[in-house]
Amino acid sequence: AGLMNPSETILHLTVDQGDGIKEKRLATAAEAAQLRDQGVVISDSKTLKDQGTPWKISGAEAREEDILITQTAGSTRDVIDAYGLPLEALRNRITGETIDKVAYIELKDTIDDQFYSFAIRQIQRAVNQNVELIIFEIDSPGGGLLHSADIANTIANLREKDIKTVAFVREQAYSGGTIVALGCDEIYMLPEATIGDAIPVLFLEGQALKDTEGKVLSAERELMHQLAERKNRPPALLEAIADIDLEVFEVTHRKTGRVWFMSEAEIHASGEEWLQGALVPETRKGVALTVGGRRAAELRIAEPPVTDLEDLRARLGIPQDIKFRRIERTWVDHVVFKLNGPAMTGLLFFIGVICIYLELHTMTGFFGIISVLAFGVFFWSKIMGGTAGGLEVILFLIGIGCLALEIFVIPGFGVFGISGILLLLVSLVMASQTFGGITAEYDLIQAGRSVAMFGVALFAVMVTGLLLSSFLPKIPFLRGMILDPPGGLAADGPRLRPELAAAAHPLMASRGRSVTVLRPAGKARLDGQIVDVISDGPFIMEDKDIEVVRITGNRIVVREVQA
Secondary structure (H helix, E strand, C coil), X not given: CCCCCCCCCEEEXXXXXXXXXXXXXXXXXXXXXXXXXXXXXXEEEEEEECCCCCCCCCHHHHHHHCCCCCCCCCCHHHHHHHHCCCHHHHCCCCCHHHCCCEXXXXXXXXXXXXXXXXXXXXXXXXXXXXXXXXXXXXXXXXXCHHHHHHHHHHHHHHHHHCCEEEEEEEEEEECHHHHHHHCCCEEEECCCCEEECCCCCEEECCEEECCCCCHHHHHHHHHHHHHHHHHCCCHHHHHHCCCCCCCEEEEEECCCCCEEEEEHHHHHHCCCCEEEEEECHHHCCCCCCEEEHHHHHHCCCCCCCCCCHHHHHHHHCCCCCCCCCEECCCHHHHHHHHHCCHHHHHHHHHHHHHHHHHHHHHCCCHHHHHXXXXXXXXXXXXXXXXXXXXXXXXXXXXXXXXXXXXXXXCCCCCHHHHHHHHHHHHHHHHHHCCCCCCCHHHHHHHHHHHHHHHHHHHHHHHHHHHHHHHHHHHCHHHCCCCCCCXXXXXXXXXXXXXXXXXXXXXXXXXXXXXXXXXXXXXXXXXXXXXXXXXXXXXXXXXXXXXXXXXXXXXXXXXXXXXC
């Protein structure tokens, strides 16, 4: 009645039947009153639903009140254990309609930047292909904690997209490899495969250090706890993979007889709901939890082991006509990894900026194209590496636009110039790393390293620019690339050698007025005609007296005439 009629009040009654026998009943308020009128002894009454409200009750609440249901299950494995069903019942039949919706991604070797970028890129590719199942073959000795955590969370979030994820461990999944596997909905291992031992280790200049303050361990334990709750695995056991001082016990639920695993703190927090049993031997003090395929299944960390890939196919119910398309690292992944290294990132930034400098002094278009290509490759590698997206590119383009307005349109240097520089810096730093690591301190350190890298590259640009300005004009075949403003004697002397005066350009030494601001290029009126000119050094404002000091090909160099 309570489920169908919101106007009813639902009570949970404890009826005393005598001789110490008590009975639990659900009753409406009217039914409870009727029982009392009949002389029934009601020793306890609890309101489950008030009048005028819909009745919604979770499985856990219903089991706690011992009403409606007899048992809860956190996974299909719990159902199998509760009813003594064969392992065949674990199979999930995939029909031929999903033939193109199964992805098989190999995640092997140390979890470094290249591993991370490959994993994230292939996961995104599988999502874009609308797959319904992703199998990750994991064979890793471990690696970076932040990369491992990010991959694990990315995999765990795929459930929200209705994508099932399965980890397949043939040999080993230690440390970071374990964390990645725990992000999957199900873990299948060969009997002789091993998983575990994810003790956090700090590295400073290549030296392993102990996590004396426990900050990293605390963050990793929280990560393990969250992954366990999301994937219905014992949180205490997963935390014991990282914490060598955490002891875990086998416990039994007093009412349901369900077997689970808890730490001593969890047992005490649950009151008398769970009965403490024996210590899990793999969690004794001083040892990080590490288990094989069979033991992992007993501890509810993994599914019952499989013998090979074909056995896994059968367990998942994948038809034989569906072929696994293995996704492995290719030459593109290696190129992306190299380009994402600090040295190549700094080099691309250096090339992009120095070519802009050269383009402003030569106005040939060649160096401008090289600069665009350098920054294009920079952002392509970052997007492929998973550290950049559309936002970083948009910020970069807006920054370029602000600087262009400041240089070519708005006089002076102010809001647009400063904003452009800040936007460029922010976009480059954001493109070079992912924010959202385990600790904020780590993000700040990484951001500081990125800023320092770009600072070094910018310093190299300044030094190179000074060298080019000094030496290029002295190299015969490069003399025309960098403009050399006249010195003291040259400023007051003749602009052409006397023997070349007869062959001089008709505009040589002519005077006129600037029509636009020369930054350093612009337009001027010379001998009654509007021509493109370039300043020999400082910017020249609009409507200033100028004179031609040099003509090389189609390039007319002018300087301001002081009154």
